[in-house]
Amino acid sequence: MTLQTWIPVPEGSDFPVQNLPYGVFSPPGREPRVGVAIGEQVLDLSAVWAGTPLGADLATSSLNRFMRRGPREWAYVRERVTGLLTGDQERRLVAANLYRQDQVTMHLPVEVADYVDFYACEQHATNLGRIFRPDGAALLPNWKHLPVGYHGRAGTVVVSGTEVRRPSGQRKGPQDPAPVFGPSARLDIEAELGFVVGAGSALGEPVAVDDFAQHVFGVVLLNDWSARDVQAWEYVPLGPFLGKSFATSISPWVVPLAALAAARTATPVQDPPPLPYLVEKEPWGLDLVLEVELNGQLVSRPPYAGMYWSPAQMLAHTTVNGASLRTGDLYGSGTVSGDEPDQRGSLIELTWNGRDPIALADGTSRTFLQDGDTVRITASAPGADGVRIGFGEVSGTVRG
Template identity: 60%
Template sequence: MTPSSGHPATVVIDVPEQSLYGTGNLPYGVFSPLGGAPRAGVRIGDWVLDLAVLLDDDVFTEPTLNAFMAQGHQRWAEVRTRIQQAVAGPVPGKAVHAHEAVRMHLPFAVADYVDFYASEHHARNVGRIFRPTAEPLLPNWRRLPIGYHGRAGTVIVSGTGITRPRGQRKEPAADQPTYGDSHRLDIEAEVGFVVGTGSSLGVPVPSTDFSQHVFGVVLVNDWSARDIQAWEYMPLGPFLGKSFATSVSPWIVPLQALEAARVPGVAQDPQPLPYLREEQPWGLDIQMSITWNGHEVSRPPYRTMYWSPSQMLAHMTANGARLRTGDLYASGTVSGPDVAERGSFIELTWNGSEPVQVGRQTRRFLEDGDEVVITATAPGCGGNRVGFGEVRGRVGRSVCGSFSL
């Protein structure tokens, strides 16, 4: 018996053998059924399970996962085991909803947002674009994970429309800047890490404590206005060119689901300072895919990242900065060594000088009506792959306060 309308007393969940959302994954999200309020759920196959009903636990009636995440690593492991045991047999019919019939929400209240610059391939490409006659990597790049502090209030869930940002831009040959719509709107395909449990102010978090603090992983699209960014970023780095929208996937894949995806990181030279050295490998073999108006244009491999998520966490707190439940930090653009592995369009089109074919059209940067979808999978236990869902966004512009294509 499989779930159906009418909520039978109990049902047996039918999961296809090669599903990206089997019992080895069980990503968490916040959903609302038709006519219902947002609440916590877990995805299995093509179904969403209402955790408050399945586990009889009021913490899952909250409109975000923050209260659950704050309960800590041991609690996360206990709940995961309870879910796996529950779905092995009949489950309450009222707990089961078809995935296509529910509305997904931002799964956590974002406390802080930090974005890193952890791909050497991306950093080298951008360096060559903007400093063609100089060394592409700045002297500090291999010494520490470079990052900037983003804007938590503009982190949005997948499917939310992206309003084309406005700001100051200055063309290289122009004498003065102008103000208006960004003409070089871009994406950055990234992997994000959601902090579950916080830390004390003044106490650095070592890389060995990564799995005790980080609840899980999301996909991120850090939308970027390259013309606004190019004019403003010296001397203090990204600001308005980045802060207008950052999209995240609605499903948080728990770290426990990624044990089979763990790989050694790339060789680091020079050897990092002691606080950045790792005792355990936290490279992740995540294969990403970027489609532009339905056409795949790139497949960035996260396993090629220079700095690992545990090193990013250690550096982010090295000065005593505290962690809070709901903090989000992202990897920065994921790019591999090949052209077809570049995770941003500024790289893929080489700053617009090499347009790419998108179906029957060519593109340099994003035009109104364009839609970008980022997906990813990783090795899972038992040979199945683990899915991360998608992060999707379509570009429009604000017309008299409303979104329009």
């Protein structure tokens, strides 16, 4: 039986009752609190549980206190909210605590503890290998043995809509006699998914690959802004640093794993077989498609289903050395790219490092981002009952 809500939900909405993503919002003139999106509205969960310890954990400026309660409580709240939105018994309570999304302020949904970004897409890694090592192997020797990643800067994770200041740093082109300092001239994007850790783990105790859903609360859209010229000069031998750490944008809505059950799919065949700690009984691939817009023009549709490493494998690898998880940890999938040229999730791939500019409808073209450019990333996936669910958006405008 298809779930139906009594709240009007426009056809094609990202937020049918089968989704119910969590976010932190402020009603006009009031303090932030936790809510769920339904259609074009948001339900104030702190009011639904007012006067209870759970209500206190929902009347806060981040999801962290609620996420810390763990998967049993996550399931209870989702079941209860679904009942409220599909049943008639407490319509008055719900109706009194609904707000139009266009009249509230959305905030960063989590207090980010640690931020890690992976490099889990074979197509993206292969494209960059071909760009920078045209005479060598596209993939480095370790790539198919472990999920490669780098540790980013949690304090520069920002919510969708936050302007991104063009970063400065050292740059050295192939023909330059010495490095120079100045604003990045090769500012790029990376269209990704981000995974939000809700339940932590003890230091020294690795998290098994099949325990992914016991720790990860949900999924956001993520744009890992990248200064390619700064990155190119600094990344040998220790990897990205200032070329990445200036800003990472995430969507305000966190789609719970439970909403993505219908989107689960097998990951690509992994050859050679991974080591035992990375072997999944039931792979956590996701049948999900992102869309990237530059100044309102669709430029790419990256498919997530082709990602080589799953988020469960990324989590297992993060902790296999005994590193602990904390509530609010965020890790990115790395750029999502597909086999086709119009499925590449970064400008460096779409323009092949500037060789093939993107023609825009206004008559201009782009190789990398200019001041004033706006990037918007959306995504959709199969949901329960045959509907499609969405993630809202992650957007940002570049300022000089």
